[in-house]
Amino acid sequence: MSYVATAVVRSKDGWGAAELELTGAADIEEIADQLREVEPPADVSLLFVEADDAYLVILRLDQGEDLRVFGSDSSFADESRIGAMLLGDIEIPALEIDKALAEPDDESDERRPAADPEADPVGDADLLADLGLPAHRLLRLCAREGMLPADITAEICQAIGCGDELEELREA
Numbered sequence: 001m002s003y004v005a006t007a008v009v010r011s012k013d014g015w016g017a018a019e020l021e022l023t024g025a026a027d028i029e030e031i032a033d034q035l036r037e038v039e040p041p042a043d044v045s046l047l048f049v050e051a052d053d054a055y056l057v058i059l060r061l062d063q064g065e066d067l068r069v070f071g072s073d074s075s076f077a078d079e080s081r082i083g084a085m086l087l088g089d090i091e092i093p094a095l096e097i098d099k100a101l102a103e104p105d106d107e108s109d110e111r112r113p114a115a116d117p118e119a120d121p122v123g124d125a126d127l128l129a130d131l132g133l134p135a136h137r138l139l140r141l142c143a144r145e146g147m148l149p150a151d152i153t154a155e156i157c158q159a160i161g162c163g164d165e166l167e168e169l170r171e172a
Helices: 028-038 081-087 097-102 135-143 149-160 163-171
Strands: 003-011 014-020 044-051 055-062 065-071
Touching (some): 003 028, 003 149, 014 163, 028 044, 028 055, 044 081, 044 149, 055 081, 135 149, 149 163
Antiparallel strands (some): 003 014, 055 065
């Protein structure tokens, strides 16, 4: 299974972005350590793992601590070693997609069906709320028909203020 792992970190100097290689990691703590090393004094560190144009996992560290995880679909844990490392221990279900789609959206009143009705988002869907992306909007992005994980990551980064840094990294 192919993947792209992009770290986006915010420090007192603003946002920065870097790619990470997760292949040699033994567990999620090693991945969190790699994320910490991107910018050790970072206030917020996010890792977006996009796999096979089907799955998205977001990891978050605040000041290098308090690891929080969200996954767009729990089946990623069954389909790859990386997915198992990232989502294997997640027991907290995300909000239900149907409820998230019923929530009002600041951008439109459209209700869109989930692209994959079998998708089972897991983890902390509220992990970006304080950055301006509430859980219902994150789940709505994940459920939007035709959205690839890279598209979702780009929209999230635009919404939280680091879209230019992500785009610059992807174009390099």
